[in-house]
Amino acid sequence: MTVPEIDLTDPAVLFDPFTAYGEAREAGPLARMTIPGLGTPWVVTRHEDAKAVLNDPRFELNSQSFLRPPGIPEHCLRYLRTMSEFDGPEHTRLRRLAAPAFTARRAEEFRPRVRRIVDALLDALPAGEVDLLAEFARPLPMEVICELVGIPEVDRPQWREWGAAVAGGFGPAFIEVIPKVVAGARAAVARCTAEPGDDLISTLLRTPERLTETELVTLVWHLVLAGQTPTNLIANAVEVLLAHPAQLAALRADPSLMSRAVEELTRLTGPQLLATPRYAKQDVAFGDVVIREGEPVITALVSANRDPRAFTDPERLDLARTEGGHLSYSFGPHFCLGAAFARAQTEEALSALLSRFPELALAGPLERSPDPGTWRLASLPVRL
Structure with a gap:
């Protein structure tokens, strides 16, 4: 098996x-990744293999999977x-106890409150040119989290x-706010x-078997930490839509496409x-390569989501795409x-933005933050 290498210090990557992960994917199902200080973990590049690894108990999360910054x-x-x-029984227990607050039905019930937050943020935008990332996409998730958790307006x-x-x-700023978030979550x-x-907290407190106080505080921290994803998804989606005027026009002409469009934008x-x-908890054969016990394995979502074995013409934006299964x-x-x-948050944000500003356009060149784990813009200057 050909095993290409992906160097995370390379600006091209x-x-x-x-392109980098796509070339590795087409060369073979496994690659090696060079990460300074962390060795050369295996990288799974294809959709079917990625699903298998993410669902395979022979690959575990452990203390090495998560970095804790000092201080x-x-x-x-x-x-x-x-x-x-x-992983295992403890993860199953925690997820089972938290799940009632995160159902699709509750997300739909919460949607009007998200819509009010979106409208308020758009109302506050200055006329003319604005950094949509700083003024809209970045504050939105935290506003939604506060509403979800029940943080008082003050x-x-x-x-x-x-x-x-x-x-x-x-x-330093990240380290500094951790005790503040913990104290705020305990107060909530x-x-x-x-x-x-x-x-959300009150909902979970009403369940017969419930999370402990420590586990509830941890859940709030998890929301603050992981709940920022829509920031970059919304910004990336706006960039892609403005680069595809025909697809954007079709979405504006038929707002019922929005749910499917968000799935496609999330994939792409x-x-x-x-x-x-x-x-790896044991030696695992992968084709004619053996991943040895204890070796790290990373799933490349970026290449799995554009795998032509799973998606027709995967590099093309198709807001009417019916193929599902992105990772x-x-x-x-x-x-x-x-x-x-x-x-729901992304759908409401894009729906309101596109309907309120039919002449939305880029107002300058875009720059990306060179982040090996996250595809994100440094800013998003637009004319409203």
Whole structure:
């Protein structure tokens, strides 16, 4: 088997991962990735194989899968190990207890509240040119999380600041806000315990078997950490739609396409390029290559979602595409619990934006942040 190499220090990979991973995928189902300081993990590049690995108990998440930046206060550590870091019975238990708050039905019931948040953010945009990433796509998820968790209006400005720091990635600001988010989440759990409302925490507190206080605080942290995905998805989607005027016109002419369009945009330009590393629990044969026990394996969502074995003409944007099965929300036991909420949020954001601003256009060149794990813009200057 030919085993190509992908070098994450190569600017060509950072700024055009679709070509780099696509070439590796067509050379063979496995590649090696060069990550400074982390060795050369295996990379699974094809759709069918990616699904298999994500759903295979022979590949596990463990403490090596998740990096902890230094400097986190000791008293916060017990709140930071989310259900995404567990496998097996403990993951199943946590997911089962949290699932009632994240059903597709609850996401639909929550949609009007998302719509109000979207409209308020659009109302606040200045006339003329604006950075749509900074002024709309970035604040939206944190506003939605605050509404979902039941954070009082008076406390939301500080939560917006915390969300921005978390979205900025590992660094001093990230470390600094962790104890603030933990304290805010503990206060939210205490408030909902004393005075239940129509929010996620109160819903989970009403279940017969429920998460502990620590687990509820951890869930809020998980929402703040993982719930930023729509920021980059919305920005990427706007960029792609403006680059495909015929598809954009078709979507504006038939808003009923929006749900299918969001799935296609998520497949083609979803922000998460790579899944969390998993480790082989035993030797696993992969074609004529053996992945040895203890070796890391990374699923390349960026290439699996454009695999011609799974999607017809996969490099083409087709908002009417009927083929499903993209892996942007993962697959198997760790399929994103909040996927229905992310879809609803993205649909509402794009629907309102496109209907309110029919002359929406780019207002300058676009720059990307060179992030090996996330496909994201540094800014999105547009004329409204």
